[in-house]
Amino acid sequence: MSDRYVQPLRMLVQLAFLGLSLLIGFQFYRFIEAVQQGLDTVSRPAAVDAFLPISGLFGTAAWLKGGGINPVHPAAVVIFVTIIAVSLLLRRAFCSWICPVGTVSEWLWKLGFNKLQRNWLPPRWLDLGLRGIKYLLLAFFLFSTVSWSLAMLQGFLGSGYHAISDVKLLQLFRSPSITTLAVVGLLVALSIPLRNPFCRFVCPYGALLSLVSLASPLAVQRDLKKCVSCGVCSQVCPSRIDVMHANRVNNPECLGCWRCISHCRVNTALSMRAFGRLVVPGIVFVLLVVLLFWGGTRLGKASGHWNSVVTPADYRELMAR
Numbered sequence: 118m119s120d121r122y123v124q125p126l127r128m129l130v131q132l133a134f135l136g137l138s139l140l141i142g143f144q145f146y147r148f149i150e151a152v153q154q155g156l157d158t159v160s161r162p163a164a165v166d167a168f169l170p171i172s173g174l175f176g177t178a179a180w181l182k183g184g185g186i187n188p189v190h191p192a193a194v195v196i197f198v199t200i201i202a203v204s205l206l207l208r209r210a211f212c213s214w215i216c217p218v219g220t221v222s223e224w225l226w227k228l229g230f231n232k233l234q235r236n237w238l239p240p241r242w243l244d245l246g247l248r249g250i251k252y253l254l255l256a257f258f259l260f261s262t263v264s265w266s267l268a269m270l271q272g273f274l275g276s277g278y279h280a281i282s283d284v285k286l287l288q289l290f291r292s293p294s295i296t297t298l299a300v301v302g303l304l305v306a307l308s309i310p311l312r313n314p315f316c317r318f319v320c321p322y323g324a325l326l327s328l329v330s331l332a333s334p335l336a337v338q339r340d341l342k343k344c345v346s347c348g349v350c351s352q353v354c355p356s357r358i359d360v361m362h363a364n365r366v367n368n369p370e371c372l373g374c375w376r377c378i379s380h381c382r383v384n385t386a387l388s389m390r391a392f393g394r395l396v397v398p399g400i401v402f403v404l405l406v407v408l409l410f411w412g413g414t415r416l417g418k419a420s421g422h423w424n425s426v427v428t429p430a431d432y433r434e435l436m437a438r
Contacts, residue, residue, distance in 0.1 A: 120388075123375045123399035127213070130407060131220040138217040141165050142287075148429075149284060152436070157429045164414070165283050166193035166425075170322050171258065172274075172282060173197025178262035179270040187274040190283070191422040192414075199413025203406065204326040208333045208373035210406045212316060212323055213355075219372075222313045223355065229309035237310040238357065247318040248370075254321035277435045280427050284436060312355045317370070327369035334391045335402075337366040337377060343386040350377035350387060365393060375399065 144162040151159040166172065169190055176187045176194040186194050200211045212219045230236050239247070262270070273279055289297060307314045316323050337360065350360035356370035360377045378399075381387045389397045417423045 120375065120378050120399040121380075123403065124379045126399070126403050127374065130214050130403065131223075134215045135217045135220050137164075138167075141167070145283065145287060149287060149432070152429050152432045155433070161425065161429075163192040163424045164196075166190045167196045168286055169193045169282055170197065172279065174258060174262060175265075175270055176274060178265070179267060179274060182267040182270065184267050184271055186422045187271070188426040189274055189280050190425055192417060192425070195414060195417030195422055199410060199417075200326070201329055202413060203409050204329045205332055206335070206409065207402065207405055208330040208335060208371055209323070209326045210373040210402075211326060211410075213372035213374035214406050215410060216316075218320075219313065219316055222308050222316055225305065225308035226310075226312045226355070229311075233310065236312050239311075244357070250318050251321050251324040254319070255324040258321055259325075277438070281432060281435045284432070312357070317356070330371065330373075331367065331369055335373070335389055335397060336393070337363075337371065338388055338390040338393060339364055339366075340386050340388070343383050345383055345386070347382050349380050349382055353377060353380045360387070373402075375402070 141162045141164050144159075145165040148159045148161045151157070172190045173193040173196060176190065177197055180186050180194060203211050213223075226236055293301070304315050339360070341364070344361070346361055348361050351358065353376045354360055355374060355376065356368070356372055358366060358368050358370060360366055375389070378387045378389060389402060391397055
């Protein structure tokens with residue numbers, strides 16, 4: 118059976134999670150508006166913690182050091198750990214299936230390809246150097262989590278600054294500075310001729326998932342007997358991986374997007390395999406992406422590590438300072 122149907126399904130999943138992200142953002146906006154008016158009529162959507170990856174990283178570090186899951190933004194830890202689990206099992210599927218930034222970035226470079234009839238590819242040496250930026254940023258954050266003591270981590274997680282970090286993020290969008298507008302505008306402009314510049318060069322979250330995905334049992338496998346070396350797989354790869362000359366694509370930049378498999382001109386010449394042997398059908402991969410992410414959040418809710426202990430009154434007090 119051809120795996121071409123995977124791309125339409127991936128677009129549906131992307132749209133669903135993008136819509137969910139916008140809904141969560143709007144709900145949080147309504148919550149803050151109600152808080153500022155002295156009302157407690159709108160509940161805070163705990164899933165907004167998904168937009169606080171640093172909270173998730175530091176919260177997970179404190180948890181691993183024996184401090185438990187911090188109750189200020191517990192959903193940040195649950196979602197962070199869930200994304201790590203998804204990447205460990207399904208490569209960087211979070212980046213190409215779920216992340217709203219990845220979705221919008223993909224739309225932009227596809228628009229650029231349609232208008233310009235090509236996407237610009239920086240020289241290999243420049244591409245490699247720019248990719249190092251995200252790993253340097255990741256190293257900084259990981260060094261902090263490792264070097265900080267449990268008391269330091271708990272001090273940060275229990276601070277008023279951390280408690281309303283979600284409000285600060287909202288304010289960044291509600292009243293963006295000239296610098297913020299310039300940076301976002303630059304990234305949007307670069308995303309049209311380039312493929313995923315933010316994800317590829319800047320995002321430390323993506324860098325972490327890249328390293329985690331190397332341990333994934335799943336990888337794109339090339340059948341040397343069936344492959345006709347047409348090069349289509351390498352051309353459509355958003356991460357610029359030379360799929361055509363690889364036996365097993367265990368590359369940290371692989372997004373698990375299935376574009377190479379879906380566009381392969383010879384059916385089954387490329388396939389997603391577990392441990393290099395077991396073929397994973399496209400529909401199974403799709404279901405795993407959705408169910409693993411959904412299941413992780415459900416587990417967080419069931420264990421009581423989801424809703425924040427910060428009350429609307431706490432928000433009012435902290436925001437007034």
